[in-house]
Amino acid sequence: xxxxxxxxxxxxxxxxxxxxxxxxxxxxxxxxxxxxxxxxxxxxxxxxxxxxxxxxxxxxxxxxxxxxxxxxxxxxxxxxxxxxxxxxxxxxxxxxxxxxxxxxxxx
Numbered sequence: 797x798x799x800x801x802x803x804x805x806x807x808x809x810x811x812x813x814x815x816x817x818x819x820x821x822x823x824x825x826x827x828x829x830x831x832x833x834x835x836x837x838x839x840x841x842x843x844x845x846x847x848x849x850x851x852x853x854x855x856x857x858x859x860x861x862x863x864x865x866x867x868x869x870x871x872x873x874x875x876x877x878x879x880x881x882x883x884x885x886x887x888x889x890x891x892x893x894x895x896x897x898x899x900x901x902x903x
Contacts, residue, residue, distance in 0.1 A: 801826045809833065820886040828877050831902060837878045841871035875899040
């Protein structure tokens with residue numbers, strides 16, 4: 797299952813994680829904090845990097861640039877986070893090749 801970025805997912809994050817674990821569903825979440833709370837894995841943009849780039853935009857606007865003249869930027873870095881404890885709980889074996897690609901592994 798894949799969760800999307802939505803107010804409902806954020807509001808019910810603990811329930812979603814609990815039900816996914818109960819029904820042994822592997823779930824990919826939209827934010828790292830889902831994984832920190834017990835979710836299986838997340839593949840998401842680097843939020844801190846996006847805020848840093850946004851600060852650069854604010855700086856350029858405060859120095860006189862028109863917002864309409866600034867280019868739209870897409871995220872360039874994505875983080876893969878895997879929770880091995882959650883994988884064991886749902887009896888899922890995470891391939892070593894996937895673990896090797898992970899930016900962070902939570903035990």
